[in-house]
Amino acid sequence: MIRNNDMISPYQLAMIVIMTVIGVGIFNFVHIVAKYGGNDGWLIIGILGLVHIFVGLLLVRLGRRFPGKTFPEYIQEIIGVIPGKILVLLIASYIMINLAYEIRExxxxxxxxxxxxxxxEIIIFALIAVCVYVVRGGVESVARIVEITFPLLFIPFFLVLLPGLPELDLSNLLPLVSDLDIKFMRMIPRVPFAFRGMEYILFYMGFMKKPEKASKSVTWALVFITFFYVSISVICLSAFGAKSATKAIWPLLIYIRNINIPGLFIERLDGVILSIWVITIFTTVITGFFIVTYSLSKVINTKEHKQYALPLLIVIYYLALQPSGLAELYEWGSWGFKYVSPIFVYGVPIFALVIAALRRQGVKRDEEF
Amino acid sequence: MGLFTRRKKAEKTKNENYKIKSTTSLDENLKKIRTILKDCDDVIYKEFRVGAKQDLEFALIFTDGLANKEFINESVLADLMYHAREIPPDAPELGNELFNLVKYGSIPTPELKEIDNLDDAVLAVLIGDAVLLINGTAKILVLGVKGWPARGVSEPGTESSVKGPRDGFTETYRFNSALVRRRIRDPRLKLKQMQVGRRSTTDIGIFYIEDIAQTELVEEVQRRLKTIDIDGLLDSNYLEELIEDNPYSLFPQMKATERPDKVAAALFQGKVAIMMDNTPFALIAPATFNSFFHASEDHYIRWIPATVLRIMRFVAGTLSLVMPALYIAVTSYHPGILPSELVLSIAAAREGVPFPAVVEALIMELTFELLREASVRLPILVGGVVGIVGGLVIGQAAVEAGIVSPIMVIIVAVTAISSFSIPDYTFSNAFRLFRFLLIFASGFLGLYGIILGLLLMLGHLVRLKSFGMPYLSPFVSLTPSDLKDTLVRLPIFMMRRRPLGVANDKIRLNNNRSEIYNSKDKKDESQGADKHDKK
Incomplete structure (x- = not known):
């Protein structure tokens, strides 16, 4: 019999990372890659993706110093209770704004x-309401639903991409590797956008029964994400060419719309894929939402996180309705992901790791093995 | 609040301790029993005297109809009247002497119990046993002479199968436990019995295999059963609702089955079966989402067709959930998804239908549910009428009158057929209700609503647990080896290990198939191997 233990497995951690990082942004993603990376965008995102594996392992490093504890718990040890709580609150509000952005997008x-x-309003409210229900179920529910929706999402998605492959024109990717340094410099500020959500590792690692297995799952998750990013970049870039891909806001959806599967009774696949894609926004929101409620419960020192889900529904709903339209949303986004996201994705963990190392807190590397 | 519970507790302990002790005087005992069983006219009191001088007083009490009268006449009364003569009349403790003689020598029944209080005696009478009181001793003998009119073992009504065993449980608990015991002749198959229900005192048995089922599971089941404090239980559903993890869920968290082979199979997987008197439905705990899509027949036919059938069942289950909702979504929100010819033909069929697709779907679905309910409740003789009304009046006439489109009728029909392919009745009811939820969701938000509705259902399912086991296992908390018996049914020789959550004996089967292949070529060797096995 498996008891209610509020634990997640290494496989579930990998699924959480994948389903969090891959969100709605994917539709807009190719547009950004084409805009800043040109026809080499896929290569750059591939390399940067591999770099992010090390970022991921850094996060795992921090988590493993404090086995069995989540970020809100050990940050209060590292930098003191009050500063720790403030930092946790900051992260929670950042994540909340992030979620609102995702939902609105x-x-x-x-x-x-x-x-x-x-x-x-109705589209937003319906989505958040369903998320609240799942988040109230706790970390196990979140992990399980992410685990079970992963194949439901990606198997049909890749199946849909397959029939379009023969029509790709790989010559659109040529010339290979030109002005790589300039493109790199232009791409780097945009990358946190694609990998935001990685910082959740710090939270979910604390729920692992065997935290020593986290590095493997994080690596695999990031390899998958990078593979996914590279493959859709290659597909869209070679289908449209960098210039046309820049002109469309959501190149991926246009690509899917143009796929015709012979013999299938469904004519336009974008509607189908988009409705399946509800799953990814859903998983992105619940993983983040859970962290927000959990952080709040740690800041206020309550045992349960459930009671915060419903009030936060209203906050996220309000935040999501703030931008007046898509243009304003993307404007805010491009600013936020450039300047704010790096602080939380890279800054906070590195800062915490350095302080913890300086103050010799937690388990050190050589003691673990 | 606290006050009341405390008071209740005090009453309870009082009841347990307070039992009327029997005395040595037969008359006194009889009088007390008669007072307790006052106005119970089906209880028969037979007082008789035996011995040479006719001075040894006996009384036999039993309930007419519950006890086997023939047996009482031939074996109890006749034998007693004869054997009591063997006691020396001047024995100092006549009563006890007599008692021992009767207990150890006289009555040819294997079920004999000795009690010393009148409450238990009364209970025994009501259960169907006979109670023998003897003058001069406070001890009372309970003779197991149960024998009441019972339905014989017959084919289970709700879970029929083409191939495989055909015996089903009946309303008699003892028959049922025997049916399971016959399948597992293992001393480690345990049956723990208790009685639940303040007034009904219903027999309940917990079956499990000692080294396969986890001790915590068995203890948890027992603990939960002990919390039940109810006047009477009439069906195992009472138990289910009283001890399941989430009584507010639409989904059953225990599997009710009429088939002893299903119970045996579940026991081999480390589960626990709860059986109850007066109902042919045994409960299997824990139950998972996966298991409700399985029919026992899956294991009685070859594995490839079994797998195909199983996948078909899952597809049908999904269809029965989403078909009407998809129709609504496609016709009223996303006609662009379908090829234009199909959209045109749907639009042509819907021309003249005055209602939006949601209302159309609701009308037809409700009508169908009504038909289904009617045909379940009606006597068989009238049942045929329902078919005619359903088929002609509602199907054809509604279309001709232009109230619904013919496509909607097709959708409802497909939905209905699909929903019948879910093997479990309780479980398919959950799907029925979720179908309506999805119809509403799709009416409001189209495909987006359907997906949200399904995610809500999924969200509920991941939160659900059955006795600590995640309801969606083995799809969640993934253990790849458990996936062999889920969407697919792999050959039996491949299922070497028992599923997750099993205590000690994890190996189910040792695959010796290679020996079969070898023996074809080298007969001598295989004979040698056989000898080796026997050692």
């Missing part, structure tokens, strides 16, 4: 392709 996409006449 998805709503805009959904309005464009699925539900042109439905009010934005």
């Amino acid at each position: 998805f709503t805009e996409v959904a309005k464009m392709f699925l539900l042109p006449r439905t009010p934005t």
Whole structure:
């Protein structure tokens, strides 16, 4: 019998990382890659993705210093209770704004392709309400639902991509490797956008029964994410060429829209894929949402996290409705991901790791083995 | 609140300790029993005297209809009247002497119990045993002479199968436990019995295999059963609702089955079966989402067709959930998804239908559910009428009158057929209700609503647990070896290990198939191997 132990398995951690990092941004992602990386964008994102494996391992390093503890618990040890709580609150509000952004972005996409006449408010509210229900179930529920939706999401997605492959024109990727240094410099500020959500590792690692297995799952998760990013970049860049891909806001959706599977009774696949894609926004939101509620419970020192889910629904709903439209949303986004995200994805963990190492807190590397 | 519970507790302990002790005087005992069983006219009191001088007083009490009268007449009364003569009349403790003689020598029944209080005696009478009181001793003998009219073992009504065993449980608990015991002749198959229900005193048995089922699971089941304090239990569903993890869920968290082979199979997987008197439905705990899609027949036919059938069942289950919702979503929100010819033909069929697709779907689905309910409740003789009304009046006439489109009728029909392919009745009810939820969701938000509805259902399912086992296992908390018996049913020789959550004996089967292949070529060797095995 498996008891209610609030534990997650290494496999579930990998799934959480994948399903969190790959979010709605994927539709817009190729646009950004094409805009800043040109036809070499896929290569650059591949290399940067591999670099992020090391970032991921850094996060794991920090988590392993404090086995069985989550970030909000050990940050209070590292930098003191009050500063720790403030930092946790900051992270929680950052994640919350992030979630609102994701939800709003998805709503805009959904309005464009699925539900042109439905009010934005209803689309947003319905989504968050379902998320609240799952988040109230605790970390186990979150991990399980992420685990179970992973194949439901990616198997149909890759199956849909397959029939379009023969029509790709790989010559669009040529010339290979030109002005790589300039493109790199332009791409780097945009990368936190693609890998935001990685910092959740710090939180979810604390729920692992065997934290020593985290590095393996994080590596695999990031390899998968990089592979996924590279493959859709290659597909879209070679299908449209860098210039046309820059002109479309959501190149991936246009690519999917143009796929015709012979013999299938479904004519336009974008609607289907988009509705399946609800799953990814859903998982992105619940993993983040859980962290926000959990952090709050650690800041206020309550045993349960459940009671915060419902009030936060209203906050996220309010935040998601702030941008007046897609243009404003993406404007805010491009600023936020450039300047704010790096602080939380890289800055905070490195800062915490350095302080912990200086103050000799937690388990050191040589003691672990 | 606290006050009341405390008071209740005090009453309870009082009841347990307070039992009327029997005395040595037969008359006194009889009088007390008669007072307790006052106005119970089906209880028969037979007072008789035996011995040479006719001075040894006996009384036999039993309930008419519950006890086997023939047996009482031939074996109890006749034998007693004869054997009591062997006691020397001047024995100092006549009563006890007599008692021992009767207990150890006289009555040819294997079930004999000795008690010393009248409450238990009364209970025994009501259960169907006979109680023998003897003048001069406070001890009372309970003779197991149960024998009441019972339905014989017959084919289970709700879970029929083409191939495989055909015996099903009946309303008699003892028959049922025997049916399971017959399948597992292992001393480690344990049956723990208890009685639940303040007034009904219903027999409940917990079956498990000692070294396969986890001790915590068995203890948890027992603990939960002990918390039940109810006047009477009429069906195992009472138990289910009283001890399941989440009583507010639509999904059953224990599997009710009429098939002893299913119970045996579950026991081999480390599960626990709860059996109850007066119902042919045994409960298997823990139950998972996966197991409700399995029919026992899956293991009685070859594995490839079994796998195909199983996948078909999962597909049908999904269809029964989403079909009407998809129809609504496609017709009212996303006609662009379908090829234009199909959209045109749907639009042409829907021309003249005055309602939006949601209302159309609701009308038809509700009608179908009504039909289904009617045909379940009606006597068989009238049942045929329902078919005619359903098929002609509602199907054809509704379309011709232009209330619904013919495509909607097709959708409802496919949904209905699909929902029948879910093997478990309780479980398919959950799907029925979720179908309506999805219809509403799709009416509001189209495909997006359907996906949200499904995610809500999934969210509920991942939160659900059955006796600590995640409801969606083995799909969640992944153990790859357990996936052999889920969507697919791999050959039996491949399922070497028992599923997750098993105590000690984890190996189910040792695959010796290679020996079969070898023996074909070298007969001598295989004979040698056989001898080796026998050693």
